[in-house]
Amino acid sequence: RNAPSDWIHGPSSPAACSKEPWQAETALKSLGNEGLFLFSSLDVNNDLYISPEEFKPIAEKLTGIVPVSSSEEEEVLDPSGETLSIVAKFQPLLMETMTKSKDGFLGISHTALSGLRNWTAPASPLSVIFARQFKAFLPPKNKLELADPWWIIPSELNIFTGYLPNNRFYPPAPKGKEIIIHKLLSMFHPRPFVKTRFAPQGAVACIQAIAEFYYKIAFRIHAEFQLNEPPQFPFWFSPAQFTGYIVLSKDSSHVREFKLFVPNNRSLNVDMEWLYGALENSNMEVDIGYLPQMELESLRPSVPSVIYDENGNVIDSRDPEGEPIQFIFEEITWQREISWEEAVSRIEVAMxxxxxxxxxxxxxxxxxxxxxxxxxxxxxxxxxxxxxxxxxxxxxxxxxxxxxxxxxxxxxxxxxxxxxxxxxxxxxxxxxxxxxxxxxxxxxxxxxxxxxxxxxxxxxxxxxxxxxxxxxxxxxxxxxxxxxxxxxxxxxxxxxxxxxxxxxxxxxxxxxxxx
The missing domain is CATH 3.40.30.10 (Glutaredoxin)
Structure with a gap:
C-alpha cells in the first residue's frame, strides 16, 4: 500500500533543492542525482549555499569529532559531581509485523530497508552521565504542584505551520534542554532527531510525587531517528512515544532512579516512512510495525565521581580488599503523590x-x-x-x-x-x-x-x-x-x-x- 493522504502523514516530497528550474538542471548535471539529494538535505534554508553551520554534520561525520556545546561543557567539567550509569536495552523491530511483509516486501529495494535491518543493538549499551545534566527535567518555579504539566521542549509545529521536510539525514545540534535528551536517545542510535517532523513535538513532564528533598517526575518525549545515510534515501523511524520517570533531588545534584521506554503494550508502536524513486519526483512509502523493547534504565543511584575523606582529601573508590565502596542511600518518604496513570493522563492531555x-x-x-x-x-x-x-x-x-x-x-x-x-x-x-x-x-x-x-x-x-x-x-x-x-x-x-x-x-x- 502506498502512503495515505497527506493529512495522515504530512508532506511526502522533499524540499525543493533550488529556486529556478534551470538551476536545478545545472546542479543535477554537476552533482548527479545522489549528490544533489545530499546537497538539498544539507541546504536547510534552500539558498543554494552550504553554510559552515549546515556543513557541520558532514564535518563531524568525516572527522569523528563532535564539538561539545558550552552549556554541556560546564556540566562535564565539574569534577566533583555525581554520575549516573545508564544501560540501554533494545530488541529490533519485528519485520514480520510490518504490513509490507505480507507480500514479501515486493517492490522495496534492499538498500531502502538496510538501515532498519542492520539496527540490531543499541549504539551505546552503557553510558555514564553527570547527575546535574538531568536538571532539564526539574519543574519551572510556576509548576511545583502535583499533576501540573509543563513543556520541557515546546512543540513548534501545528496543523497551520505544516511539517518539517523529510529529506534530511543529520539532526541539528541540540541546544539547551535538548542536549540531555539527545545524549540519552543517542544511546539507541547515532542519529536521533529530538524534534519530530510533525506535531506534537517536544517533551512534556509533570510532578508525580514530592518529598522534602526530592521530586518524582513523569515525562513523555516525542522523537525519531534517521536510519539511512547517503547515498541511500532517508528512512524515518518514529516510535509511538518515549515515556518514563526520574527521581532526582530538587537541586539536581543526585538522581535516585531513571527510566525511559517505548511502550510495547499495543500490537503496533512504530511508524516508518522512507523516500523512493528519482529525486525530482520521489514518493513516500509508509509502514507500521512492532518494537518489542527500547528502554534506558539507571543501574543504581548516582554516586560521587570523586570521593573525599573527612579532611577533604581524595580517597580511593575501592576498599583495602579492592571492592568498590558501597554507598548507603536514605529512604525517600513521599509527602504527596499521584498515581502513574493520572500523571500519564495529565501529560497526554497537554500534548x-x-x-x-x-x-x-x-x-x-x-x-x-x-x-x-x-x-x-x-x-x-x-x-x-x-x-x-x-x-x-x-x-x-x-x-x-x-x-x-x-x-x-x-x-x-x-x-x-x-x-x-x-x-x-x-x-x-x-x-x-x-x-x-x-x-x-x-x-x-x-x-x-x-x-x-x-x-x-x-x-x-x-x-x-x-x-x-x-x-x-x-x-x-x-x-x-x-x-x-x-x-x-x-x-x-x-x-x-x-x-x-x-x-x-x-x-x-x-x-x-x-x-
Missing amino acids: YPFKKVSYLPFTEAFDRAKSESKLVHSILLWGALDDQSCSGRTLRETVLESSPILAFLNQSFISTWSLVKELEDLQVKDEVNSKLADLHLEKYNFPVEIMICLPNGTVVHHINANYFLDITSVKPEEVQSSIFSFSTSFEDPSTATYLQFLKEGLQKAKPFLQA
Missing part, C-alpha cells in the same frame, strides 16, 4: 487536547454505553490516534480538539478508538466480543473510519476520514448537495460538519433505541 474526552478501551466502551444508555463514538485506524505511530494527525489536531465537539462528545457519547490489527485479533481470540469487532471491521475503509454505534455494536452512521476532509476543504456553499449540511453556529466548516455528523448519528439511532 493532545482532544484527550479531554475520555477514550475508553474498545470492549469497555460498549459496556459503559450499555450501563449509561448512550451511543458509542468510535474511531478505527491503521495507526494509533494518541501517539506518533502513524495516526490520524489532522483529525486529532482540528475537529476532535474543538470546544463544541469536546462538549458534545462528553455530553452525549462514550468514545473509543481502536487499531485495525487489534480488532482483527479480537475476531479470532475473543468469542464473546468477536461480533463487536466484526461489525466494526465490515464498515472500515483505509485509513480511518469514524462510526456511531449502538451499545450492541450495530453501526448506525459512519464516515471515512479522507471523505470528511474532502467535503470540509471546500466552501460551505459548495457542499449543499452533500449528505451533510453546515450549521450557521460555527465558522469552521470542519467543526460544523463533524457536529452535524454526530447529531445525525443520534437521530439515526432513535428507531433502534425505541424498538
Whole structure:
C-alpha cells in the first residue's frame, strides 16, 4: 500500500533543492542525482549555499569529532559531581509485523530497508552521565504542584505551520534542554532527531510525587531517528512515544532512579516512512510495525565521581580488599503523590487536547454505553490516534480538539478508538466480543473510519476520514448537495460538519433505541 493522504502523514516530497528550474538542471548535471539529494538535505534554508553551520554534520561525520556545546561543557567539567550509569536495552523491530511483509516486501529495494535491518543493538549499551545534566527535567518555579504539566521542549509545529521536510539525514545540534535528551536517545542510535517532523513535538513532564528533598517526575518525549545515510534515501523511524520517570533531588545534584521506554503494550508502536524513486519526483512509502523493547534504565543511584575523606582529601573508590565502596542511600518518604496513570493522563492531555474526552478501551466502551444508555463514538485506524505511530494527525489536531465537539462528545457519547490489527485479533481470540469487532471491521475503509454505534455494536452512521476532509476543504456553499449540511453556529466548516455528523448519528439511532 502506498502512503495515505497527506493529512495522515504530512508532506511526502522533499524540499525543493533550488529556486529556478534551470538551476536545478545545472546542479543535477554537476552533482548527479545522489549528490544533489545530499546537497538539498544539507541546504536547510534552500539558498543554494552550504553554510559552515549546515556543513557541520558532514564535518563531524568525516572527522569523528563532535564539538561539545558550552552549556554541556560546564556540566562535564565539574569534577566533583555525581554520575549516573545508564544501560540501554533494545530488541529490533519485528519485520514480520510490518504490513509490507505480507507480500514479501515486493517492490522495496534492499538498500531502502538496510538501515532498519542492520539496527540490531543499541549504539551505546552503557553510558555514564553527570547527575546535574538531568536538571532539564526539574519543574519551572510556576509548576511545583502535583499533576501540573509543563513543556520541557515546546512543540513548534501545528496543523497551520505544516511539517518539517523529510529529506534530511543529520539532526541539528541540540541546544539547551535538548542536549540531555539527545545524549540519552543517542544511546539507541547515532542519529536521533529530538524534534519530530510533525506535531506534537517536544517533551512534556509533570510532578508525580514530592518529598522534602526530592521530586518524582513523569515525562513523555516525542522523537525519531534517521536510519539511512547517503547515498541511500532517508528512512524515518518514529516510535509511538518515549515515556518514563526520574527521581532526582530538587537541586539536581543526585538522581535516585531513571527510566525511559517505548511502550510495547499495543500490537503496533512504530511508524516508518522512507523516500523512493528519482529525486525530482520521489514518493513516500509508509509502514507500521512492532518494537518489542527500547528502554534506558539507571543501574543504581548516582554516586560521587570523586570521593573525599573527612579532611577533604581524595580517597580511593575501592576498599583495602579492592571492592568498590558501597554507598548507603536514605529512604525517600513521599509527602504527596499521584498515581502513574493520572500523571500519564495529565501529560497526554497537554500534548493532545482532544484527550479531554475520555477514550475508553474498545470492549469497555460498549459496556459503559450499555450501563449509561448512550451511543458509542468510535474511531478505527491503521495507526494509533494518541501517539506518533502513524495516526490520524489532522483529525486529532482540528475537529476532535474543538470546544463544541469536546462538549458534545462528553455530553452525549462514550468514545473509543481502536487499531485495525487489534480488532482483527479480537475476531479470532475473543468469542464473546468477536461480533463487536466484526461489525466494526465490515464498515472500515483505509485509513480511518469514524462510526456511531449502538451499545450492541450495530453501526448506525459512519464516515471515512479522507471523505470528511474532502467535503470540509471546500466552501460551505459548495457542499449543499452533500449528505451533510453546515450549521450557521460555527465558522469552521470542519467543526460544523463533524457536529452535524454526530447529531445525525443520534437521530439515526432513535428507531433502534425505541424498538
